[in-house]
Amino acid sequence: MSFKVPEGDNRERHVCDSCGVIHYINPRIIAGTLPVYEGKILLCRRAIEPRKGYWTLPAGFMENGETSSQAAARETIEEAEAEVNLQGLYTVFNLPHISQVYMFYRAELIDGKYGVGEESLDTQLFEEQEIPWDELAFPTIHRTLKHYFEDRKSDHYPVRTEDLRPPYRKS
Amino acid sequence: MSFKVPEGDNRERHVCDSCGVIHYINPRIIAGTLPVYEGKILLCRRAIEPRKGYWTLPAGFMENGETSSQAAARETIEEAEAEVNLQGLYTVFNLPHISQVYMFYRAELIDGKYGVGEESLDTQLFEEQEIPWDELAFPTIHRTLKHYFEDRKSDHYPVRTEDLRPPYRKS
Numbered sequence: 001m002s003f004k005v006p007e008g009d010n011r012e013r014h015v016c017d018s019c020g021v022i023h024y025i026n027p028r029i030i031a032g033t034l035p036v037y038e039g040k041i042l043l044c045r046r047a048i049e050p051r052k053g054y055w056t057l058p059a060g061f062m063e064n065g066e067t068s069s070q071a072a073a074r075e076t077i078e079e080a081e082a083e084v085n086l087q088g089l090y091t092v093f094n095l096p097h098i099s100q101v102y103m104f105y106r107a108e109l110i111d112g113k114y115g116v117g118e119e120s121l122d123t124q125l126f127e128e129q130e131i132p133w134d135e136l137a138f139p140t141i142h143r144t145l146k147h148y149f150e151d152r153k154s155d156h157y158p159v160r161t162e163d164l165r166p167p168y169r170k171s
Numbered sequence: 172m173s174f175k176v177p178e179g180d181n182r183e184r185h186v187c188d189s190c191g192v193i194h195y196i197n198p199r200i201i202a203g204t205l206p207v208y209e210g211k212i213l214l215c216r217r218a219i220e221p222r223k224g225y226w227t228l229p230a231g232f233m234e235n236g237e238t239s240s241q242a243a244a245r246e247t248i249e250e251a252e253a254e255v256n257l258q259g260l261y262t263v264f265n266l267p268h269i270s271q272v273y274m275f276y277r278a279e280l281i282d283g284k285y286g287v288g289e290e291s292l293d294t295q296l297f298e299e300q301e302i303p304w305d306e307l308a309f310p311t312i313h314r315t316l317k318h319y320f321e322d323r324k325s326d327h328y329p330v331r332t333e334d335l336r337p338p339y340r341k342s
Contacts, residue, residue: 159330
């Protein structure tokens with residue numbers, strides 16, 4: 001595998017020396033949900049690195065052949081054994097330093113049922129004043145929760161887009 | 172290169188037989204703009220396949236290390252030699268059958284200046300009644316323009332999300 005500019009391109013790519021196949025490496029999408037039940041938010045404590053032991057919203061890499069909302073719902077089942085009704089795209093974050101794009105959907109937790117998926121140590125419903133702000137896994141989680149509690153005051157949830165780069169500011 | 176389920180995973184991946192590296196292939200993001208100048212829309216006639224000769228909005232694959240809005244602005248320069256002021260994310264489309272996610276930004280064409288980029292045969296500003304509806308390159312272009320002309324009546328442009336699968340309906 002070499003790193004060179006293919007003919008007709010203007011960027012270096014990973015090219016297989018034997019077969020010539022170009023392996024394009026593009027930004028990856030992480031899809032997740034903000035599951036709500038009776039005003040409480042479902043968070044998952046991560047069982048895996050990075051940020052093992054910290055709290056997150058259910059989210060993970062979108063796979064080929066699915067939509068971003070299907071990916072978000074699938075991750076919610078995998079990490080929290082929770083079925084949700086999606087209520088629309090809510091936050092979109094660019095993290096260019098790690099070439100990731102996050103897409104979170106607001107979601108209603110069906111019948112308030114959830115469990116602990118394989119990638120979670122624990123899952124729990126939190127009231128706003130119970131949110132473990134200092135133990136959140138990622139800035140995307142922090143920002144999505146902040147937006148949500150702010151927007152909930154007016155019950156109006158436009159799509160929120162942000163670019164997040166380190167050092168992350170807490171606001 | 173083999174196609175098999177790596178340890179700890181639940182899906183088949185492309186794995187290198189000699190070094191063991193896993194090549195994850197995930198959905199790709201296509202970022203673009205809807206450039207507007209004095210109410211007219213800038214379209215580009217494609218010089219390359221697929222859909223050579225058909226009209227498109229400037230858009231292309233997002234690259235590692237950039238944000239989706241940077242990718243959208245870069246593609247607008249590359250395809251239409253046009254500088255734009257971005258006005259926010261506008262349409263998000265999932266095309267799961269080809270594992271693509273489109274993100275279009277509304278944009279203001281600065282000073283009405285544009286040219287013809289390498290991947291375009293022609294570029295042109297169109298009034299609403301001049302749009303070549305039957306010669307648009309992709310359903311994502313059709314839908315973005317339809318949303319725009321509808322939303323323009325109220326001058327209110329919420330983010331529009333849709334899943335598009337063939338056969339595409341024209342509406």
